[in-house]
Amino acid sequence: MTERVPILKISSTLFVSIQIDLQDESVVRLQEDLADELAATGARGVIIDITAVEIVDSFIGRMLATIGSISRLFDAETVLVGMRPAVAITLTELGLSLRGVRTALNAEKGLALLNGSS
């Protein structure tokens, strides 16, 4: 049984806070759950908080970008917030710049970004 990441809906934004060690299966699961939730609620924005994530690999980096692309199909903007320096350096070294995903320093700024753009 893989661990599930809860998805919270706050007004028209979906809030995902990843607080577990990310396994490949749990990220795939999150991607599926998020797609279902976006279809059901018609949310306009997704905030993914990765403050607690200390280790990423190329697969997880790619999945984060994929989540961004999927959200875009539902006309929702994705903001990745709270990335740690070590994670940013790793992703850069892996050559993943997450083009389709917007980023913000913390959840508050991420929310401001979503509200400002919509």
Added chain:
Amino acid sequence: MDVDSSQRQMAAYLRDHQDKLVGRWTELVVAGQRGQSSAAEVRRELEDLYSLLIGAMAGPDEQAASELRAALAELSRSRARGGFTPSETALAVFALKDAVYELAADAADLMPEYFAFSRMLDDLGLHTFETYAAARERIIADQAQAMLELSTPVVRLWEGIIAVPLVGTLDSARAQLVMEKLLETLIATGAEHAVLDITGVSTVDTEVAQHLLKTVSAARLLGAECIVSGIRPQVAQTIVSLGIEFGDIATKATLADALAYALSRTGQKVAKTGPA
């Protein structure tokens, strides 16, 4: 006459004339040192050396010889740290030759002993030199490390705007350090704009540009925007002729331009309050 017995004879001579010789030795060393240490201090140092030297000469005693070398090494290390020149350091040993020569010049029968003694002092002098050089190299290595840590300040320019003035050469080790410090400061201050100022970077080649681009994309992942400033005319020409693409990264000529740009991006404005 074999070496051992001549050394013992010399040791006896040195012991007999200890006061006179150490006095003269101290005088010579102090005169050669531009008054960087007091006569009493030098005398104490030299007295220790003198007794160790006699001990080493008196018999084939390995321990005494190594003690003497250790004392000399310590002396030259402390001189290297104290900013003495190499000749001032070596003088501490060679001056004894002069002191002994002045005293022993009249005693013609001591000549062979004096030559053997002089040869031994030459060896010790070389040893001093080697330790001095080694100590110096260590100091240089330590300083290089200290400079690496000192030379990457991240400064807060304005509310939400930080700057990294880069000075010197940007190699992989420094680029990594700069990136880490920049990212940590972005998180700590919550700044959304960072200015990378390369005015002080002597040469910009493909490697340096690569480091800059990596830093910018890592900062982007955190949600901050980077502006590269301080591009000099020659650097601009080099960048273009090397075919380096900065893409959609904002570049400005001066730090002031970059600050103005960042202020306008954050919706802030600096205005004059009256006539200057």
